[in-house]
Amino acid sequence: MSEDIANNYQEINARIAAAAQQAGREAQDITLVAVSKKQPASRIKTLLASGHRVFGENRVQEAQEHWPQEMRAAYPDLRLHLIGPLQTNKVKDAVALFDVIETLDRPKLAEKLAHEMEKQGRDLPCYIQVNTGEEPQKAGVLPEELEDFYDMARGELGLDVCGLMCIPPIDAPAGLHFGLLQNWAERLGMSTLSMGMSADFDKAIRHGATHIRVGSALFGAREKQ
Ligand SMILES: *Cc1c(COP(=O)(O)O)cnc(C)c1O
Numbered sequence: 001m002s003e004d005i006a007n008n009y010q011e012i013n014a015r016i017a018a019a020a021q022q023a024g025r026e027a028q029d030i031t032l033v034a035v036s037k038k039q040p041a042s043r044i045k046t047l048l049a050s051g052h053r054v055f056g057e058n059r060v061q062e063a064q065e066h067w068p069q070e071m072r073a074a075y076p077d078l079r080l081h082l083i084g085p086l087q088t089n090k091v092k093d094a095v096a097l098f099d100v101i102e103t104l105d106r107p108k109l110a111e112k113l114a115h116e117m118e119k120q121g122r123d124l125p126c127y128i129q130v131n132t133g134e135e136p137q138k139a140g141v142l143p144e145e146l147e148d149f150y151d152m153a154r155g156e157l158g159l160d161v162c163g164l165m166c167i168p169p170i171d172a173p174a175g176l177h178f179g180l181l182q183n184w185a186e187r188l189g190m191s192t193l194s195m196g197m198s199a200d201f202d203k204a205i206r207h208g209a210t211h212i213r214v215g216s217a218l219f220g221a222r223e224k225q
Contacts, residue, residue: 035215058084133169163192178207
């Protein structure tokens, strides 16, 4: 297993380099966020041993279990991204643990985050999650609300909103959604785009992704539950 992960890591880095080259971009401008949700600690350790330091988790409690204080202390250059929906009652823990919040998706959450960051003296970069497919069951700001929400979160609340994030609908061509997100980021003057997962990160890179979130292609299948 640990050999597999080291090989997967090499292969994914090679694919990032190839996609970047095709798009006339630099591979170093693309950050691989290794999605460690529902992965055993041993696999995470293997990737840390390969030198990787940027990880994504989608639940606060699981992230606290994966990344206890002693782990953070052992890897001071670790960067943890929250990539799952954040409940307001978990904001305090999230602000204490994470380095980037990728799932800013509603005014109430923006208010709580601003308040808590001020209290803890932490100013975390935030990305707005956009529900590009306007799916009722999916989190994210609707496209028509994006500009007002951005003005509110950044202008009124002073959050460091520096990027956009999306999860395209499962049955739609992902490239279309990546293209939309890229246009909106450009219009709002944002430089960061988190998009693309195991199945489509090459495509996302061709559409300007600066952060790709890759789980199963890197670590193998997730634990069920
Ligand atoms: C689980 C998850 C991923 C990683 O998915 P893979 O298909 O395993 O690469 C990426 N982004 C989000 C938001 C996720 O929840």
